[in-house]
Amino acid sequence: MTAVAARGLMRRLPYLLPLALFVILAGYFWIGLGKDPHEIPSPLIDKPVAAFSLAALEGRERGFTSQDLIGQVSLVNVFGSWCVACRIEHPFLMQIRREGLVPIYGIDWREKDRQAGPLWLAQHGDPYALVGDDPDSHAAIAFGVTGAPETFIVDAKGIIRYKQVGPITAEVWEQTLWPIIRRLQAG
Amino acid sequence: MANHSPLAGRLITALAVLWLSVASPAYAIQPNEVLTDPALEARARDIGRELRCLVCQNQSIDDSDADLARDLRVLVRQRLTAGDNDRQVIDYVVSRYGDFVLLRPPVKPETWALWFGPALIGGGGLLAMALYFRRRSRASATEETSLSDADERRIARLLEDGRG
Incomplete structure (x- = not known):
């Protein structure tokens, strides 16, 4: 750069600086606009599952405790009969169960009525190895759940490895969940 | 009723302000969530x-x-009752x-940028x-003193002429 050009730039700097600041801020806001505010980064990734113990659904023998997650890679799925998006992913969970890819544990979250969960599973099918009843969000808060459905990948040592917010679709499964599960099962 | 006296109008305004100032913000906290110990409940509100x-x-x-907010309020109260201090309760949720x-x-x-x-x-x-502004005022100050000798002489001559 010649000295003259450099001096010209220096003279224009006071006018260019606000423009540069505007462009940077606009860039940040533009990215922010495209983000889903419900996708909150979880501080629980790579942390062990907090201890919890859920009662069995009505008419069932066993509930679901944090101890059940030790020993194999598993999915923990938060659902509720009131949750519309859970219906979208439900056939997919059934398919995972049928193919025996990974055991799924269910947290039946905030049912107003104790019959509602068992009835829903009887109607749509039960993809879960074990289901616990969580009317007061004990396990949900232990997992830092903000809405349903949410699904966690927990490794054989009981450490949370991934959090999926929103329904599991074929795309999410193929591109994100299944590769992580396979890697953990191999390791 | 059409012509209020100015005093009556002012009185009504004063009453309205008083009414609004004693009205408390609406909380979603349900009566059955409230702890019996007022000190603990006050801490739970602060948290x-x-x-x-x-x-x-x-x-x-x-x-x-929201239901989840209710469950978190209950959790905060459970932990306070169990003997946690405020910091521990907040750290638990964080x-x-x-x-x-x-x-x-x-x-x-x-968060420094924030x-x-x-x-x-x-x-x-x-x-x-x-x-x-400092540069501008200094620039104008130096301009005043930086007249050439020729200019100085011309000014002196003009002033002389003006007087004469």
Whole structure:
């Protein structure tokens, strides 16, 4: 750069600086606009599952405790009969169960009525190895759940490895969940 | 009733202001959640105001009617009753939901831009303005003294002529 050009730039700097600041801020806001505010980064990734113990659904023998997650890679799925998006992913969970890819544990979250969960599973099918009843969000808060459905990948040592917010679709499964599960099962 | 006296009008305004000032903000806290120990309940309120409802996001858990907010209020009270101090209760919730759950973000390296950015940008602007004006006033000051000898002589001559 010649000295003259450099001096010209220096003279224009006071006018260019606000423009540069505007462009940077606009860039940040533009990215922010495209983000889903419900996708909150979880501080629980790579942390062990907090201890919890859920009662069995009505008419069932066993509930679901944090101890059940030790020993194999598993999915923990938060659902509720009131949750519309859970219906979208439900056939997919059934398919995972049928193919025996990974055991799924269910947290039946905030049912107003104790019959509602068992009835829903009887109607749509039960993809879960074990289901616990969580009317007061004990396990949900232990997992830092903000809405349903949410699904966690927990490794054989009981450490949370991934959090999926929103329904599991074929795309999410193929591109994100299944590769992580396979890697953990191999390791 | 059409012509109120000015005094009556002022009285009504005063009463309205008084009424609004004694009205308390509406909390979503249900009577059955409230602890019997008023000291513990007061601490629970202080904590509840600091925690974000993760469903509605722009309300505290004390303000929110969401089910999850209710469960978090109950959790805060359970932990207080179990003997946790305020810090421990807040840390417990943060360990599960992250800093996002705090309505007032903590001051740490990741949030320095947020806390100090506005002051930095404002201060930078003030500094730039001060420099600009100082340079301008100095420039005009040097201009006055930098007349050439020829100019000085011309001014002197003009002044002489004017007087004469």
